[in-house]
Amino acid sequence: MGLDDRKLEVLRAIVEDYVATQEPVGSKALVERHALGVSPATVRNDMAVLEEEGYIRQPHTSAGRVPTDRGYRLFVDRLSRVKPLSPAERRAIERFLNGAVDLDDVVHRTVRLLAQLTRQVAVVQYPSLTRSSVRHLELVPVSTTRLLLVMITDTGRVEQRVVELPGPVEVDEITELRRTLNATLVGVKLVDTPPLVQGLVERAEPQAKATMSTLVSVLLETLVERHEERLALAGTSNLARMGPLDLTTGALRPILEALEEEVILLKLFDEVKSGAARVRIGDENEVVDLRATSVVSTGYGPGATVVGGMGIVGPTRMDYPGTIATVRAVARYVGEMLGH
């Protein structure tokens, strides 16, 4: 449309000012702070056009302009350059993550780091099981009719589950079972296990069949279906920063609720198949309760593979360039760590 360069420049200025001040921005304030080289009247004309096109709106007549979701979208797509991180930030990321001792710790540190750097609510998905492969399976007797099944994946994730056996089992048998399981499954991608696992029962020796069968069903159920995705969350208190504007309306509750629903959060990462950051602004969110927020998410993993997602949830009025840069940087760094 009729969006020449200056109009775009005006939009950028509006977004930046509004993000900074959190108040509707008027034509006069704009020219003062942004050396646009034109008068307020001219800016007003541009604003009128921008409003007509749906990029900005007035909360009420006689108020300044505020970007719409569509305006933010244009800003993100065409007007913002990714802001490189400061060396200090880089160092902070490095220092913070390097202390991690195991996967759990990596995830926890990451989520806190993200929350702290972006000052938003951060979400990190544990490396997905389905996309990783089996490194080792361990059977540990707990009592005569019970054992603990432990699975270690190549992403360092460890899953365990107690199995109630149909009858008592000897130590030798367990050793044998362990051997068989490992021989069949080590190195196999989790997604590819089901058919192999099925075969195990059939090929098991008669007296071990019942045991193997329960073992297998637990394996399938636990490790493929349930628990399949876990999440870490941090920075909820940053929501209170969204501004008393939203607090008074009581809009906070549904957001907090949505954040507690793992199922909902997992949706945020449904489509992060690549390392590219994805931004969902306001209405673009499928999750209705998050329509008042923006979500910046990205995939992460060793090299180019993606084993999980991470991201942040914040007000639509957020510093997109900075946030996107941070999310990307953290994701890349964590990816490198996983590659070892």
Added chain:
Amino acid sequence: MGLDDRKLEVLRAIVEDYVATQEPVGSKALVERHALGVSPATVRNDMAVLEEEGYIRQPHTSAGRVPTDRGYRLFVDRLSRVKPLSPAERRAIERFLNGAVDLDDVVHRTVRLLAQLTRQVAVVQYPSLTRSSVRHLELVPVSTTRLLLVMITDTGRVEQRVVELPGPVEVDEITELRRTLNATLVGVKLVDTPPLVQGLVERAEPQAKATMSTLVSVLLETLVERHEERLALAGTSNLARMGPLDLTTGALRPILEALEEEVILLKLFDEVKSGAARVRIGDENEVVDLRATSVVSTGYGPGATVVGGMGIVGPTRMDYPGTIATVRAVARYVGEMLGH
């Protein structure tokens, strides 16, 4: 002091009404709803005394009365009988927890259940390591110079940690190490392990000494110091229920922040050595940021032992009898489950 039965009854009525309506309660409304058998004027006199003694206060002249922290304390100590749970609630607890498949699941279900039943923020501490004992230790080779150390405790908790070995180790050696570790440590309380573990290095065969040494240091470090306490949290969105009163003042942030600090939350359970419920009302909290809230906490564990704490955090204006009953019931139930 001069707190006769009726004055106590008045206090109870005030607390109950205020908790229910969330509005300062006046003398007239009181007699109407509570069949006290006296006139509003009399109640007013009683109120004056209660106020003088510091149990209630007026937000402003010409407003009703509101209980003070001290008033709640008296109410909890002397005026409230624990409200037995309804069969429906009992059943809900049972149904909800019985589906749990492992310890992680138990903790998660518990915390959600608590949050749901009390409509408050719930916190559950994982069974503490120090108070439980070793059931099994497992060593799993991950590569030639790396292995995974898995520890299972009698509370069902599983801890794992990757160990970087000083040099390559044969499978046989690992088997031997595993045997030695288990022979020495199984059945031992975690608190009692350090001296035993030290001895292991000395008695190790020369060529295995280095390996055993790293193993031991990791064991000590990880399993005793770090990770020692973990927490699960749920129901944060219930905080938004605290009422727009507190929301507008922006008092929410510090509370959310406190809830994100594990260190702070762990303090809540410092003193839950017994199964008795403990109530900290407002100012009684050591954690300054939680002075606006009340905390109901209790220990839980199989039988009479306590392996961890659980509790809820909510506004001082809460249904104490109901909440206490719920927390207790859930704790007892979880305790039973852990006993198997």
Added chain:
DNA sequence: GGCTGGCACTCGTCGTGAGTGAGTGCCAGT
């Protein structure tokens, strides 16, 4: 002596209305 009804008083809340000023839209002029 303790309880009650009556009464004057306090003070927060709500609604009204005028004043203020930021910000706009439009238009005529350069």
Added chain:
DNA sequence: ACTGGCACTCACTCACGACGAGTGCCAGCC
């Protein structure tokens, strides 16, 4: 195509008065 000027809109603030819930006190009653 931009600018300066101008009339207009309308949210926000504040002062004012009416209202009423709730109190404290007192004199009288049981």
